[in-house]
Amino acid sequence: GIQGGIPGWIRDPTKHRPSFSSEAFARSLEFPKLPELFVDDEFSAMGLRRYPYRRLTNQNMLSDFDGTLLRELEHIDSTVTVLSTFKNGGLQALYNFEYLDVPVTGDDKFIVNIGKLVGDIVDDKLKSVKHRVVETTFDRHSITYFLGPQFDADISRSMTNKPTDAGAKYKIFGEWIKDYLGAIELFYY
Numbered sequence: 001g002i003q004g005g006i007p008g009w010i011r012d013p014t015k016h017r018p019s020f021s022s023e024a025f026a027r028s029l030e031f032p033k034l035p036e037l038f039v040d041d042e043f044s045a046m047g048l049r050r051y052p053y054r055r056l057t058n059q060n061m062l063s064d065f066d067g068t069l070l071r072e073l074e075h076i077d078s079t080v081t082v083l084s085t086f087k088n089g090g091l092q093a094l095y096n097f098e099y100l101d102v103p104v105t106g107d108d109k110f111i112v113n114i115g116k117l118v119g120d121i122v123d124d125k126l127k128s129v130k131h132r133v134v135e136t137t138f139d140r141h142s143i144t145y146f147l148g149p150q151f152d153a154d155i156s157r158s159m160t161n162k163p164t165d166a167g168a169k170y171k172i173f174g175e176w177i178k179d180y181l182g183a184i185e186l187f188y189y
Contacts, residue, residue, distance in 0.1 A: 029125050031159040037121070043148035043177055051133060051140040063132065066099065071140065072133035077115035078180060080147040084110055088140045094130040117155060117176070120164040149173040
Protein backbone atom coordinates (compact mmCIF):
# COMPACT_ATOMS: atom_id res chain seq x y z
CA GLY A 1 0.00 0.00 0.00
CA ILE A 2 0.88 3.68 0.00
CA GLN A 3 2.93 4.88 2.94
CA GLY A 4 2.93 8.60 2.28
CA GLY A 5 4.59 8.21 -1.11
CA ILE A 6 2.04 10.22 -3.07
CA PRO A 7 2.76 13.97 -3.05
CA GLY A 8 0.29 15.82 -0.85
CA TRP A 9 -0.43 12.90 1.46
CA ILE A 10 0.89 13.20 4.98
CA ARG A 11 3.39 10.55 6.09
CA ASP A 12 2.89 11.11 9.83
CA PRO A 13 -0.50 12.77 10.47
CA THR A 14 0.35 13.26 14.17
CA LYS A 15 2.93 15.89 13.16
CA HIS A 16 0.56 17.90 10.93
CA ARG A 17 -2.74 19.63 11.50
CA PRO A 18 -3.93 20.47 7.98
CA SER A 19 -6.66 23.00 7.27
CA PHE A 20 -9.18 22.20 4.56
CA SER A 21 -10.21 25.76 3.74
CA SER A 22 -9.75 27.42 0.37
CA GLU A 23 -7.96 30.23 2.24
CA ALA A 24 -5.31 27.79 3.49
CA PHE A 25 -4.80 26.40 -0.01
CA ALA A 26 -4.63 29.94 -1.40
CA ARG A 27 -1.96 30.99 1.11
CA SER A 28 0.17 27.91 0.54
CA LEU A 29 -0.03 28.30 -3.26
CA GLU A 30 0.39 32.09 -3.14
CA PHE A 31 -2.89 32.61 -5.03
CA PRO A 32 -4.79 35.07 -2.78
CA LYS A 33 -7.75 35.32 -5.20
CA LEU A 34 -8.47 31.56 -5.18
CA PRO A 35 -11.11 31.71 -2.37
CA GLU A 36 -13.18 34.16 -4.45
CA LEU A 37 -14.12 31.25 -6.73
CA PHE A 38 -15.68 29.36 -3.81
CA VAL A 39 -17.84 32.12 -2.28
CA ASP A 40 -21.55 31.22 -2.18
CA ASP A 41 -21.02 27.97 -4.04
CA GLU A 42 -24.29 26.15 -4.64
CA PHE A 43 -22.75 23.00 -6.09
CA SER A 44 -21.02 21.72 -2.96
CA ALA A 45 -22.58 18.57 -1.55
CA MET A 46 -21.99 16.18 1.32
CA GLY A 47 -23.17 12.61 1.44
CA LEU A 48 -22.79 9.13 2.81
CA ARG A 49 -21.62 6.66 0.21
CA ARG A 50 -22.63 3.04 0.75
CA TYR A 51 -21.09 0.21 -1.22
CA PRO A 52 -23.00 -2.93 -0.22
CA TYR A 53 -21.18 -6.24 -0.54
CA ARG A 54 -22.02 -7.90 -3.87
CA ARG A 55 -22.42 -11.64 -3.97
CA LEU A 56 -22.54 -11.71 -7.79
CA THR A 57 -19.78 -10.48 -10.07
CA ASN A 58 -20.74 -7.75 -12.52
CA GLN A 59 -18.48 -8.10 -15.56
CA ASN A 60 -19.15 -4.43 -16.46
CA MET A 61 -17.24 -3.41 -13.33
CA LEU A 62 -13.91 -4.97 -14.29
CA SER A 63 -11.07 -2.46 -14.57
CA ASP A 64 -9.91 -1.64 -18.09
CA PHE A 65 -6.49 -1.00 -16.53
CA ASP A 66 -5.81 -4.36 -14.88
CA GLY A 67 -9.02 -6.44 -14.75
CA THR A 68 -9.64 -5.87 -11.03
CA LEU A 69 -13.30 -6.06 -9.91
CA LEU A 70 -14.39 -2.55 -8.90
CA ARG A 71 -17.15 -0.90 -6.86
CA GLU A 72 -16.44 2.49 -8.41
CA LEU A 73 -14.72 2.84 -11.76
CA GLU A 74 -11.38 4.57 -12.21
CA HIS A 75 -11.79 8.33 -12.44
CA ILE A 76 -10.29 11.72 -11.72
CA ASP A 77 -12.40 14.12 -9.68
CA SER A 78 -13.15 17.56 -11.08
CA THR A 79 -13.07 19.97 -8.13
CA VAL A 80 -12.14 19.25 -4.49
CA THR A 81 -13.26 16.16 -2.58
CA VAL A 82 -12.85 15.80 1.18
CA LEU A 83 -13.29 12.15 2.12
CA SER A 84 -13.44 9.98 5.23
CA THR A 85 -13.10 6.22 4.69
CA PHE A 86 -13.22 5.43 8.43
CA LYS A 87 -11.71 1.97 8.80
CA ASN A 88 -12.91 0.81 5.38
CA GLY A 89 -10.25 -0.16 2.86
CA GLY A 90 -10.88 -0.41 -0.86
CA LEU A 91 -9.82 3.04 -2.09
CA GLN A 92 -6.86 2.85 -4.45
CA ALA A 93 -4.85 5.56 -6.23
CA LEU A 94 -2.80 5.32 -9.40
CA TYR A 95 0.84 6.07 -8.71
CA ASN A 96 3.75 5.29 -11.07
CA PHE A 97 1.46 3.18 -13.30
CA GLU A 98 0.28 1.00 -10.40
CA TYR A 99 -2.86 1.13 -8.27
CA LEU A 100 -1.93 1.21 -4.59
CA ASP A 101 -4.12 0.96 -1.48
CA VAL A 102 -4.78 4.33 0.12
CA PRO A 103 -4.46 4.24 3.92
CA VAL A 104 -7.81 4.38 5.72
CA THR A 105 -8.60 7.63 7.50
CA GLY A 106 -9.88 6.20 10.76
CA ASP A 107 -12.30 8.40 12.68
CA ASP A 108 -10.20 11.55 12.91
CA LYS A 109 -8.52 12.18 9.55
CA PHE A 110 -9.56 13.12 6.03
CA ILE A 111 -8.28 12.69 2.52
CA VAL A 112 -8.36 15.81 0.34
CA ASN A 113 -8.43 14.99 -3.35
CA ILE A 114 -7.79 17.72 -5.91
CA GLY A 115 -9.70 17.41 -9.17
CA LYS A 116 -8.62 18.18 -12.71
CA LEU A 117 -10.50 21.48 -12.97
CA VAL A 118 -8.99 22.85 -9.76
CA GLY A 119 -5.56 21.57 -10.79
CA ASP A 120 -5.86 23.59 -13.99
CA ILE A 121 -6.98 26.71 -12.10
CA VAL A 122 -3.92 26.54 -9.81
CA ASP A 123 -1.49 25.82 -12.68
CA ASP A 124 -1.07 22.20 -11.55
CA LYS A 125 0.61 23.23 -8.30
CA LEU A 126 -1.81 20.66 -6.85
CA LYS A 127 -2.13 17.43 -8.83
CA SER A 128 -5.23 15.40 -9.46
CA VAL A 129 -4.96 11.65 -8.86
CA LYS A 130 -6.80 8.91 -10.74
CA HIS A 131 -8.44 6.61 -8.22
CA ARG A 132 -11.01 3.84 -7.81
CA VAL A 133 -12.78 1.69 -5.23
CA VAL A 134 -12.15 -2.06 -5.46
CA GLU A 135 -14.72 -4.69 -4.54
CA THR A 136 -14.63 -5.62 -0.86
CA THR A 137 -16.01 -8.56 1.12
CA PHE A 138 -17.96 -6.23 3.43
CA ASP A 139 -20.40 -3.33 3.24
CA ARG A 140 -18.17 -0.27 2.75
CA HIS A 141 -19.12 3.26 3.82
CA SER A 142 -17.47 6.62 3.33
CA ILE A 143 -18.46 10.25 3.74
CA THR A 144 -17.70 12.64 0.91
CA TYR A 145 -17.84 16.40 0.68
CA PHE A 146 -17.57 17.77 -2.84
CA LEU A 147 -16.50 21.42 -2.88
CA GLY A 148 -17.26 23.24 -6.10
CA PRO A 149 -16.77 26.81 -7.26
CA GLN A 150 -19.72 29.19 -7.33
CA PHE A 151 -21.95 29.13 -10.43
CA ASP A 152 -20.48 32.31 -11.95
CA ALA A 153 -16.82 31.50 -11.15
CA ASP A 154 -14.59 32.14 -14.16
CA ILE A 155 -12.90 28.81 -14.96
CA SER A 156 -11.54 29.85 -18.33
CA ARG A 157 -8.19 31.06 -16.97
CA SER A 158 -5.85 29.95 -14.22
CA MET A 159 -4.73 32.05 -11.27
CA THR A 160 -1.78 33.21 -13.41
CA ASN A 161 -4.08 34.00 -16.36
CA LYS A 162 -3.17 30.93 -18.45
CA PRO A 163 -6.04 29.32 -20.43
CA THR A 164 -7.47 26.21 -18.74
CA ASP A 165 -8.56 23.05 -20.55
CA ALA A 166 -12.16 23.77 -19.53
CA GLY A 167 -11.79 27.34 -20.75
CA ALA A 168 -11.53 26.16 -24.35
CA LYS A 169 -15.31 25.57 -24.21
CA TYR A 170 -16.64 27.24 -21.05
CA LYS A 171 -16.29 30.62 -19.37
CA ILE A 172 -18.06 29.89 -16.05
CA PHE A 173 -18.36 26.88 -13.77
CA GLY A 174 -22.16 26.70 -14.11
CA GLU A 175 -21.89 26.02 -17.86
CA TRP A 176 -19.24 23.40 -17.32
CA ILE A 177 -20.96 21.52 -14.46
CA LYS A 178 -24.23 21.29 -16.40
CA ASP A 179 -22.50 19.36 -19.17
CA TYR A 180 -20.29 17.41 -16.76
CA LEU A 181 -23.18 16.18 -14.61
CA GLY A 182 -25.18 15.32 -17.69
CA ALA A 183 -22.28 13.28 -19.03
CA ILE A 184 -21.77 11.18 -15.91
CA GLU A 185 -25.46 11.09 -14.87
CA LEU A 186 -24.52 11.20 -11.18
CA PHE A 187 -24.65 14.00 -8.65
CA TYR A 188 -21.08 14.10 -7.54
CA TYR A 189 -18.11 15.87 -8.98
